[in-house]
Amino acid sequence: MTAAEQHRQRFLADLLTDGMASVYDRRARVFEWAAPRPGDFNGRATKAELAARTERCRATASALRAKAVVLRRYGPPDFVQVEVAQVLGEVA
Numbered sequence: 001m002t003a004a005e006q007h008r009q010r011f012l013a014d015l016l017t018d019g020m021a022s023v024y025d026r027r028a029r030v031f032e033w034a035a036p037r038p039g040d041f042n043g044r045a046t047k048a049e050l051a052a053r054t055e056r057c058r059a060t061a062s063a064l065r066a067k068a069v070v071l072r073r074y075g076p077p078d079f080v081q082v083e084v085a086q087v088l089g090e091v092a
Contacts, residue, residue, distance in 0.1 A: 005088070013084045017076040021068040028064035031057045
């Protein structure tokens with residue numbers, strides 16, 4: 001594999017990783033938005049149930065943000081690089 005091919009493969013893998021991290025950030029914002037807020041209609045849910053729901057939403061958002069940080073810090077998982085190499089091999 002030439003240096004240019006390696007560079008192209010790494011560049012595409014990095015783009016995919018950044019895209020995946022952005023998706024995780026967006027999903028985290030959705031879970032933060034979905035947490036119960038004062039003034040929302042919550043039916044017959046008790047304060048304890050609302051608190052538990054809020055905690056689940058916040059915990060999920062936190063986990064999604066952590067995944068985005070890991071992707072940005074450590075780069076793409078090994079399988080991403082393998083798949084990029086396979087696709088580039090098919091179109092070459």
